[in-house]
Amino acid sequence: MRNSARLTTALIVLTTFGSLAAEAAGHARPGKLCEGKSLLQEFAAADPLVYSRILRDAEMIENGRAVLWKLERPGFQTSYLFGTVHLTDDRVARLTDATRTALSEAKTLLIENASQQQEATSGVYSAATKQAVFSDGRSLDKLLTKDEFAKVRRSIEGVGVPAAAAHIYKPWMITMLLAASECERRRVQKGYLVLDMVVAEQARSLGMPVEGMETTEEQLLALASVPEDEQLGMLRANLALVDKTDDLLETMVQLYLERRISALWDLQIALARRAGVAPDAFASFERTLVVERNRKMRDVAISHMEKGPIFIATGALHLPGKTGLVALMREAGFTVTAIE
Numbered sequence: 001m002r003n004s005a006r007l008t009t010a011l012i013v014l015t016t017f018g019s020l021a022a023e024a025a026g027h028a029r030p031g032k033l034c035e036g037k038s039l040l041q042e043f044a045a046a047d048p049l050v051y052s053r054i055l056r057d058a059e060m061i062e063n064g065r066a067v068l069w070k071l072e073r074p075g076f077q078t079s080y081l082f083g084t085v086h087l088t089d090d091r092v093a094r095l096t097d098a099t100r101t102a103l104s105e106a107k108t109l110l111i112e113n114a115s116q117q118q119e120a121t122s123g124v125y126s127a128a129t130k131q132a133v134f135s136d137g138r139s140l141d142k143l144l145t146k147d148e149f150a151k152v153r154r155s156i157e158g159v160g161v162p163a164a165a166a167h168i169y170k171p172w173m174i175t176m177l178l179a180a181s182e183c184e185r186r187r188v189q190k191g192y193l194v195l196d197m198v199v200a201e202q203a204r205s206l207g208m209p210v211e212g213m214e215t216t217e218e219q220l221l222a223l224a225s226v227p228e229d230e231q232l233g234m235l236r237a238n239l240a241l242v243d244k245t246d247d248l249l250e251t252m253v254q255l256y257l258e259r260r261i262s263a264l265w266d267l268q269i270a271l272a273r274r275a276g277v278a279p280d281a282f283a284s285f286e287r288t289l290v291v292e293r294n295r296k297m298r299d300v301a302i303s304h305m306e307k308g309p310i311f312i313a314t315g316a317l318h319l320p321g322k323t324g325l326v327a328l329m330r331e332a333g334f335t336v337t338a339i340e
Contacts (some may be wrong), residue, residue, distance in 0.1 A: 064262025083316030
């Protein structure tokens with residue numbers, strides 16, 4: 001698995017969960033950042049060989065060193081592709097001059113999910129209700145070890161879900177609920193804007209329509225369609241990091257600012273291995289949540305580009321690799337040039 005499909009639990013689930021949280025209304029305000037430390041630096045100290053391999057392999061993945069790309073093709077006006085992180089961190093939740101300029105040249109902004117906050121909140125529990133809970137007599141406590149299930153019970157209470165209800169939820173739902181840190185959830189609830197919503201507000205200030213490439217229901221059903229054994233692998237990898245979510249988010253921020261997005265993939269592989277989860281346990285997860293979504297986003301974007309220039313803002317992990325959006329746009333005949 002040497003392409004953009006090579007993603008494990010937390011980062012791509014944060015993409016999905018983050019695009020739901022990104023619909024929070026309100027205005028960003030200055031405040032204390034979530035505090036964490038780089039997990040990559042932990043590997044540098046504890047396992048230098050793994051650290052070196054992560055950085056080496058990341059450099060071999062195409063299109064992983066930029067987040068803003070120009071899209072050109074005869075018959076189309078110039079459009080732009082922008083990779084985001086669905087976080088409120090002040091270091092990333094601002095637009096560079098190059099990004100503002102590119103956005104100002106578009107007529108439409110495309111983001112992952114343009115649903116309203118109230119629709120997303122109800123959608124989390126209604127759009128995929130049947131897929132989110134067991135209905136065949138089984139329960140989560142029978143699929144996990146006693147210690148794992150106890151950790152699930154403790155963790156979901158922190159996101160407002162009663163521990164007594166933990167056994168009814170399927171693994172994918174628990175994984176989604178635990179994807180963001182408590183600090184990040186508080187910031188979203190207080191009205192801090194993730195980078196995607198900063199882009200959306202800027203677009204609206206320019207009088208630009210904001211369209212979604214996916215719906216809340218589509219995102220949830222994609223998670224629900226992952227085979228149960230892979231859902232359990234996802235959950236176990238997430239549980240191993242549940243007490244270090246702020247560290248994971250800090251790692252994402254640092255690598256995003258350094259424009260070393262590709263390193264996140266191999267870092268997640270290493271973290272999964274450390275949790276006892278084999279990388280090949282995620283085949284359907286990768287296909288459903290990365291490859292298929294990328295192709296759909298590409299096709300939706302091109303249909304909009306036929307009507308005029310657009311600015312696409314989507315999670316940065318959707319850009320690199322052989323099945324990433326940069327490669328898929330080139331496959332569709334576009335000249336794709338890194339700007340930043």
